[in-house]
C-alpha cells in the first residue's frame with residue numbers, strides 16, 4: 001500500500017520503514033539502492049581523507065553524473081561487506097546522502113543520522129601509467145573494484161536522427177569529456193590490449209573484463225561496424241590471455257544470429273548482454289526510439305533468446321533502467337502496475353534462458369528526462385527481490401554480471417545472500 005501513487009500514503013517510505021516492512025531484505029543492499037537512487041554529496045571533512053594517490057578519482061565515463069561536473073571527486077564507495085555502490089556526486093537540493101568523516105570513520109549520513117560506514121574505491125595500479133602512444137591509461141580503460149571496464153566508443157548513432165534513449169546523455173557527455181578531460185571518442189584496439197595487459201599485473205584485483213559502447217548502425221547489415229570493432233578489440237585483449245576464452249562480458253546492441261556467432265567464434269568473449277532498457281513494448285517504442293526503429297521490441301527479445309543458443313544458458317542477460325517505466329507523461333502511473341508488468345516480462349525472458357538485471361535510473365541533467373524522478377526505495381527493493389526469485393526459479397546463474405563483477409545491479413547482490 002505504501003508504493004507511490006496509491007493515494008494512501010503521499011510520500012515514499014524511508015529506509016527504516018522499508019526495512020521494517022521487508023525484514024528479510026539485506027540492510028546493506030537497501031542502503032546501496034537508496035544511495036544509488038538519491039546520490040551522494042561529499043563534505044569538506046570527507047574530502048580531507050580522500051587521497052588520489054590511493055583512492056580512485058572519477059574519470060572517463062560513458063554517461064554523465066547528476067552534478068554535471070568533471071571535478072576530481074571520489075569515483076564511488078564500498079560498504080563494510082565489500083558491497084559496491086555506484087553512486088555519483090549530486091547537488092544538495094536533490095536531497096542526497098552525505099559522505100562525512102566523523103571521529104576516525106568515513107560514514108554515510110542522512111541528515112544528522114549515521115547510516116553506515118563507507119570506504120572509497122581503491123585506486124587501480126595502472127592509473128598513473130601512460131600507453132606506448134603517451135596516453136594516460138586511465139582514459140583508455142577504467143576500473144570498478146573487481147572488474148576492468150572498456151568503453152571503446154562514447155558515441156551512439158541513434159542520436160543522429162534524435163532517436164537516442166530519453167534517459168541517456170551519452171553524446172552530450174562525450175562533448176563535455178572531450179573538452180574537459182581530453183577523452184578520445186574512439187579507442188585504438190591495440191592500445192586497449194596494452195592497458196589490459198598492464199592492469200592484469202595487479203595481483204588479485206580483477207575478476208572480469210566488460211566492454212560497452214554506444215550503438216553503431218553502420219555496415220552491410222546494420223550494426224556490422226559495431227561487431228567488427230568489438231571483434232578487433234576482443235582479439236587485441238585476448239593476446240594477454242593464454243586460454244581461448246577469458247572472463248568477459250560484452251554489453252552491446254541486440255545483434256542478429258550471424259553477428260553473434262562471429263563474436264563468439266572469433267573472440268574470447270564468454271557472455272553477452274543486450275540491454276532492452278524497459279520491459280514494455282509501448283514504453284520501449286517511446287523511450288528508446290532508436291532501438292525501436294532499427295530492431296524493435298519483439299525482435300530485441302528474440303535476439304536475446306537466440307543468443308542463449310550461442311553463448312549458453314547463464315551467459316546471456318538484459319539490463320533495464322529501472323524507474324523509466326514510470327516516466328511522465330506516458331509511463332505507468334502506479335508503481336504497483338509497473339512492477340507487475342516488468343516482472344511478467346522478465347519471467348517470459350527467463351523461461352527462455354535470458355535473465356534480467358536492473359540499474360537504478362538516474363535522471364541525468366543532459367538527458368531528455370532530466371527533470372523527472374526515479375522510483376521509490378520500496379519499488380526497487382521489491383524489484384530486486386522479484387528478479388532474484390525469477391532467476392532462482394529458472395536456475396539462471398548471473399556470475400558474469402553479479403555483485404563482484406559489475407556491482408551496479410542490486411538484484412545481483414542478492415545472489416550471494418539468499
Ligand code: SF4
Nearest residue numbers: 156164165168170214
Ligand atoms: S542505445 Fe540508448 S542508452 Fe545506449 S548509448 Fe544509445 S542512446 Fe544511450
